[in-house]
Amino acid sequence: MSNRTLPRLLQTPAVILLLIWMLVPLSMTLYFSFIRYVLNNLRRPEWTTPSIENWRGFGNYNFVLNNQDFWLAVQNSLLIVCSILFLTVILGVLIAVLINKAFPGRSLVRVLLISPFFVMPAVNAVLWINMILDPVLGLQGLAVGGINAVIADLQNAPIIGPFFSLWPALEPISFRATQTSAYAVIIMVTWQWTPFAVLIFMTSLQSEDQQQKEAAILDGASAWSQFRFLTLPHLGRPIAIVVMIQAIFHLSLYAEIEIVSRGNGNKNLPYLIGEFANNNIGAASATGIFAVILANIVAIFLLRMIGKTLME
Amino acid sequence: MGRIVLENVTKSFGETQVIPPLNLEIDDGEFAVFVGPSGCGKSTLLRLIAGLEDTTSGRILIDDADVTEVSPSKRGLSMVFQTYALYPHMTVRKNIAFPMRMAGLSEEEQEKRIMTAAESLNLVDYLDRKPGQLSGGQRQRVAIGRAIVRDPSAFLFDEPLSNLDAALRVGMRLEITEMHERMQTTMIYVTHDQVEAMTMANKIVVLRAGVIEQVGSPLELYRAPQNLFVAGFIGSPKMNLIDGPQAQKHGATTIGVRPEHIDVVESGGAWTGTVGVAEHLGSDTFFYVHGTGLAETLTVRAIGDVSLKHGDPIQLAPRATEIHRFDADGLRLP
Ligand SMILES: Nc1ncnc2c1ncn2[C@@H]1O[C@H](COP(=O)(O)OP(=O)(O)O)[C@@H](O)[C@H]1O
Ligand SMILES: [Mg+2]
Numbered sequence: 001m002s003n004r005t006l007p008r009l010l011q012t013p014a015v016i017l018l019l020i021w022m023l024v025p026l027s028m029t030l031y032f033s034f035i036r037y038v039l040n041n042l043r044r045p046e047w048t049t050p051s052i053e054n055w056r057g058f059g060n061y062n063f064v065l066n067n068q069d070f071w072l073a074v075q076n077s078l079l080i081v082c083s084i085l086f087l088t089v090i091l092g093v094l095i096a097v098l099i100n101k102a103f104p105g106r107s108l109v110r111v112l113l114i115s116p117f118f119v120m121p122a123v124n125a126v127l128w129i130n131m132i133l134d135p136v137l138g139l140q141g142l143a144v145g146g147i148n149a150v151i152a153d154l155q156n157a158p159i160i161g162p163f164f165s166l167w168p169a170l171e172p173i174s175f176r177a178t179q180t181s182a183y184a185v186i187i188m189v190t191w192q193w194t195p196f197a198v199l200i201f202m203t204s205l206q207s208e209d210q211q212q213k214e215a216a217i218l219d220g221a222s223a224w225s226q227f228r229f230l231t232l233p234h235l236g237r238p239i240a241i242v243v244m245i246q247a248i249f250h251l252s253l254y255a256e257i258e259i260v261s262r263g264n265g266n267k268n269l270p271y272l273i274g275e276f277a278n279n280n281i282g283a284a285s286a287t288g289i290f291a292v293i294l295a296n297i298v299a300i301f302l303l304r305m306i307g308k309t310l311m312e
Numbered sequence: 313m314g315r316i317v318l319e320n321v322t323k324s325f326g327e328t329q330v331i332p333p334l335n336l337e338i339d340d341g342e343f344a345v346f347v348g349p350s351g352c353g354k355s356t357l358l359r360l361i362a363g364l365e366d367t368t369s370g371r372i373l374i375d376d377a378d379v380t381e382v383s384p385s386k387r388g389l390s391m392v393f394q395t396y397a398l399y400p401h402m403t404v405r406k407n408i409a410f411p412m413r414m415a416g417l418s419e420e421e422q423e424k425r426i427m428t429a430a431e432s433l434n435l436v437d438y439l440d441r442k443p444g445q446l447s448g449g450q451r452q453r454v455a456i457g458r459a460i461v462r463d464p465s466a467f468l469f470d471e472p473l474s475n476l477d478a479a480l481r482v483g484m485r486l487e488i489t490e491m492h493e494r495m496q497t498t499m500i501y502v503t504h505d506q507v508e509a510m511t512m513a514n515k516i517v518v519l520r521a522g523v524i525e526q527v528g529s530p531l532e533l534y535r536a537p538q539n540l541f542v543a544g545f546i547g548s549p550k551m552n553l554i555d556g557p558q559a560q561k562h563g564a565t566t567i568g569v570r571p572e573h574i575d576v577v578e579s580g581g582a583w584t585g586t587v588g589v590a591e592h593l594g595s596d597t598f599f600y601v602h603g604t605g606l607a608e609t610l611t612v613r614a615i616g617d618v619s620l621k622h623g624d625p626i627q628l629a630p631r632a633t634e635i636h637r638f639d640a641d642g643l644r645l646p
Contacts, residue, residue, distance in 0.1 A: 211397035214364050219411035219458070220385035229410070233401035 033285035092197025135172035178265030314465035314498030321370035348519035390459035564637035573634035581627030
């Protein structure tokens, strides 16, 4: 036995296990996406068992592409993922830079900041949609009601009354409506995932070289220039990590969408897959393949963009 | 111009005073070296001058202007750090351009100065590389380039060579000295290595625990160390310090003789002992002599190759005119 065979042999079980782990679900999805496969059909009972005889070619893909919800779901997936990424990265960098300076009670603040990350997604969604965003009983409803009450009082006041009577009464926003439910999802997931970004950026900031900063101060760099030319490039890699991980997680958001609107006008790809999977496994699989393609495009595109803008 | 004056400058970190009141003048065009053991406050002093630390009390003057409260970038000084502190995401060109970019110089002027600096520092071929792709010596040169293009009134170096290997260190030492000869700009150079201090400086400032022990030219410090600390610190190998009856014979508490001022003689030497380790360098031979009854070990330098071996008896004759005498407080006696 050559000195390479033994290590290879020893690695084999792990490699095979990994391959099975990845390849089996992917190839089964691919297979199902090319055949007719439904869970329930009284007229064509042969379609209820997966078999190569039910070959449909690109039929499932055609069916999905022509489904009115598909493009909405793609659009919505992108809107939700990109908005969350944008907001969490910006908020994360700002907060991380703020709490990187020493101040009394810093460790407590840090623990509090991280805590949203430990809330379960479904609980998070229920809390936000019912207690905070609800137009009547939530914080939003109470706040809007309160402001309206103050304005109404001011309208009756002497002298300044006429000015305030020009003000319209504020309308609370219903976040369960077709047009707004995506925003509710974006808000609640951003709240939950900003701590993750803060955590990663904070560790990275602590490893920033202080002598570089001092050199920059002597070179005449303002606080903004130091941030722009030293801190941001230093954060380039952690930002890429945060974006990658979050893109993977948020392309598959489900609980929040289910709880906010039951997909009413606010489907994303996983939700659409879920709907198809109630009966049409073939269409669900084809949508799954589209989701894989979309995830890859998003990942490549985002990484390019970060590489270009931050690393100069 | 670059005349730097410190008046009663002190620095404390919290309760601990690192620099007690300190006065120092560095003339325009001088090459001043701060030397002392590590932790004695050399870097702190340099950072006070640069403005990276605030003074606790006292005044700092550059060209007769009080800069104690002036921000670091307005003091017109350039600093080269021990870790180089290059900007890792920028190419060499952008690193060197950075101070000019911050000052808002025109693109042509920037390019002109970059090329001048790169040519004088042998960096032309590396302008488009990132610092990570350069060797230690090249990084050091980039850091110097970035300092030069600002056209400062003085350069500050904080142990710039201590991350380089021995051969490179000698090379860079010569380059920096050469650069000073050419530009005649004030330079303040911090090191714990007395060889660097002796070879580069016009003016050496010996520091111990934040206190200036002696200021003078290298040869002044070598010929007339003001106290035992300077005597032991300057010179390589170290001066032999002897106390007891032998010192009292010279009317001192301690006497000091440098290894190169003790002759190895065949007979009639004042001191006798046995050779311990003998280091034969060819040009010189160093003997570590035991059993003299004066000090545990005496270091002796003989010119050329003297063929005495471990365990041989040796006779030593100190040159009477080269004996330094110190009193009970460790201060030099005339
Ligand atoms: N930021 C700081 N906070 C507290 N103590 C410091 C700080 N910087 C330096 N010191 C102390 O000041 C003394 C001198 O340090 P330094 O100037 O770095 O010495 P050197 O450069 O001569 O080795 C040391 O005892 C060090 O512990
Ligand atoms: Mg130091």
